[in-house]
Amino acid sequence: MPHTPIDQLLARTHPYDALSDEDRVALAKVAGVQEVEAGHLIYRLGAPVTALCLIERGQVNITDEHAEVLSILGPGNSFGERGLMRDGIAPVNAITTEASRIITIPADVFHSLIKNNPTARRFFDRTRPAATKQQDITTMAVADLMTPAPLTCRPDTPLIEAAGQMRDRHVSCIIATEAEDGPVRGILTTGDITARAVAEGLDNHVPVGDIMTPDPLTLPPSALVADVLHTMVERGITHMPVVEAGRLAGILTQTDLTRFQATSSAALIRDIVTAPDADAIAKVTAKIPELLVQLVGAQNPHQVVTRLITDIGDAATRRLLTLAEAELGPPPCPYLWLACGSQGRQEQTGVSDQDNCLILSDEMAEGDDAYFEALARFVSDGLDKAGYFFCPGDMMATNQKWRQPLRVWRDYFQGWIDRPDPEAQMLASVMFDLRAIGGAADLFDGLQARVLEAAAGNSIFVAHMVANSLKHQPPLGLFRGFAMARSGEHKNTIDMKHAGVVPIVDLGRIYALTGKLTIANTRARIEAGMEAGVVSGSGGRDLLDAYDLIAEMRLEDQAAQIKRGEKPDNFMAPASLSDFERSHLRDAFVVVKTMQSAAQSGRGYLS
Template sequence: MTETSITDLLARTHPYDALPAADRMTLAAGAETLEFADGDVIYALGAPVTALCLIVSGQVHITGADGIEVLSILGPGNSFGERGLMRDGMAPVNAVAVAPTQVIAISIEAFKAMIDAHPVAHRFFDRTRSAGAKRQDITTIAVDDLMTRTPLTCTPDAPLIEAAGKMRALGVSCIIVAEDDAVRGILTTGDITSRAVAEGLDLSTPVAQIMTPDPLTLPPSAMVADVLNAMVERAITHMPVTEAGRLVGILTQTDLTRFQATSSAALIHDIAKAPDAASIAKVTARIPELLVQLVSAQNPHQTVTRLITDIGDAATRRLLVLAEERLGPPPVPYLWLACGSQGRQEQTGVSDQDNCLILHDDATDADDAYFAALAKSVSDGLDQAGYFYCPGDMMATNLQWRQPLAIWKRYFQGWIDKPDPQAQMLASVMFDLRPIGGTTALFDGLQEQTLDTAKSNSIFVAHMVSNSLKHTVPLGLFRGFAMARAGEHKNTIDLKHNGVVPIVDLGRIYALTGALTQANTRARIVAGMAEGAVSAAGGRDLLDAYDLIADTRLEHQATQIKRGEAPDNFMPPAALSDFERSHLRDAFVVVKTMQSAAGSGRGYFS
């Protein structure tokens, strides 16, 4: 092709059409025209990528790790090679000509100069960037970034007058009571007023008799949103920060006064004071409005879903408190756990409830009447609050999911020993368990023991991998989307079951093969990369794809809410621009590549 014809082609192809004419001419002058025959391998998985290729004529198949399964079909006007160029310079897939094909090759230097100079090109080729900058507010900042790293401390046997003198000297409102860097309690000015002065205690009284023992703590990796939510739900003003059981800092309301509390914190505050399920439902009815605000502020999906899940957690805990007030104290210790999206902290604007109860092994058959009533009260309240009943009856109201700890251990052992389809389905759901309310000690060790047992059973792992590949991404022929052809959701793609769920399944497999205790999908992928359960290159690509698909899902729901519609997961691709459709297709290609790698045990899957 001549330089003029290349320039004309670039002017008709996005994103080159958005560049100044002079820059298009510069690209054309440095571009090389390459010819490939049917069957020629243009790029091989893991080989160096030497240029960005724009197809002029012919057809190119993008294939997975096995070199057989076709992930995408590219034709004239499509580009490929950018993923390698934006990453480590190595091809993450195979690109093979399946007909006589002509491409324009843009050198690495010219490609990088283009994306450095033109944001429109950078946004088009870099899926890690969104259409706008993410706003960082107080709720999304890590506790580590705001905490006081040298909190005032004293020992449990320190006299009250000594502790109060230290607090006055530094002008602080609390002192951490610690032994060997472990938090034993916290003493605040409020404690001194209400427990010491009001009761006329001697100034030599040890602080251990006045302090609040075993206060709630959070790790430095927690979000400030976690602190705010805990403060308003539990009516506390000081949060010790610990890591591996060691005191590393403190965060107080005073530290946060220059910031306005988030809407999620306000909702949780109202839930914590709600007198009944109906009042809780009035609060959770504001969740759609919160979702719109969070999405409109361009918060990433993991922040939005985490804050929304926090509200679901608070509603569950409040319903447990209300149930106990009505039924009386439980006959034995229990633990309420969430699974599904709540367990993974990934709830959106539309969620059902998936939960269960672990009872202490001292529970008797007669005790079940209490826990059956407790489960019904909480599940009915959650349904009233918009968390509809699980269609598969995976709820604590089902006796099967309301059992003593010993039974739960037998459940997991049985699913691992005999991994039939039903066992695989149940294990998939229950591997996402997360404690919500009750005696958390009942969960201690159960997850780690189950993961170790499961990881060592190669047959179970193989079945779980196979089961994880049943949810397919909505890719059709010729780079089109595979949409529903009939019914209520005709001409839409399901961004949950065919978008997010395949990635959730992969994250669960990484957690299983790496014996990782994380329940959150994004955290599982990150931990999987660190532990070698998934390769660094594959994990990075999957994170990018997950972020794009999950963000698109939330934006779709926010758009529906703003139109006055109930949010769902069924999005018509026609609602997206060509730019957005192109990147969404690329994200689905990444997911399909990772599924192929997981199924074959090669490539990106370590």
């Protein structure tokens, strides 16, 4: 079989070297050749991409819309696959910097190549599907396990009538609503009938509303079954209504879960709920590194791993609040403990500090702060003992600045929005990730909605937020390398938190702000931003792929550190990766840089 120069080039270039001789010769026959001078624009950002390009000789720069160089490619490098694998549109520019010879592979041939050759598919596709494994119920979405269309009645329905419906449907609960698609007002279980009606000798015609559990805890269909397990264990409940957009979508009960074994994360939470003091809580949270290794080893997606680990931090916080009130007495006025940072976003890993604050009721009287100062110290000290070390920036409820009445918090946010100086931008960035953990949740609901409305409506504030988000840059070096620490303790490593994950977190926050989205989780923000139209489908999918790869590599490196008996951190040595992994990690960083450029220009994606 004769070998042409193109065939010989393909035979010594990955991933084309994985093709059979017959397929490689066939590919060489349909490949084109471009001889171009320096300065030739192979494709322009937003233009159609019709072929995969392979550099035989010369150099090509990949640049963003601001002409900033994202990557320098040389002989043996391929490019153009991102446009071909998405919507056929170039997300960047490709321009030669010297006379070059480019081999072009038509789009249809490229798609056939990645469809029929696993090696080529893995090389060009940045996504990394999870290994085949037995599905763990705790990582399933509630929607996949809940009972849809649960039994309902009005709160004024006589008990005997509701009980008859439960008997006829063979169910253990009935949901009280004012209308079929109205909000959940309460839940009546067989346990409620026994303990609150039969045991007290109430009349059979007493309204359901008199003995039901009002305003029960609910979760959305997108929540994990682990969220239900954790809440049931922590709160001692057996039934969980599932609500979406204010409407009842289903019910998930303990009976639905009895055939499955609870995960170790649920077991840890069970131990935390009964812990008598901070020392006992610390003994439980000391098992988190082992849990992280197990979860990563089971190929769970990063968003599942971090959610389960964050649930443990939430449970520890609420238990410490309960222990604090037991020691200090009941609070003098309503309060709400909130988490920000990674806990607020439900993205905690094996390395987490504490970022928290207290919103106090405007009803608080002079002198009440002494109680909340003591409560904050009790909880923060307990969290530190449990491995959630004190915030280096002192952004904790122990700092009086972050322990204020609701009216002061309103002034804080309004001031940051009206006067967006660098400090205001930093504080606003942290506080937009707030999530209620324990206390009177209604103290935050109205505040969050008003702040998002005001912030999104202030174009100067949004512009400053975007500029602030660009302070964290992906670690891209030239010539397809990484920008690494060159000295010090972490020499020749990449900071996978501040240079890897944080730039994506910042982008997700911008999408949430411009779309007025109350979601705090980064991945959920990107998905919701796509649905709201603040980031395009192509850009969002690319960013999700990049985020998944970066976040999972970070967790895998932490798990490897733990298995070596080391304390996990966020610094990863690229030298520990294979050439394949390094190539894909760098491609992911290029995506992040591209999306940062898009945000800077006010567009969701370069198209």
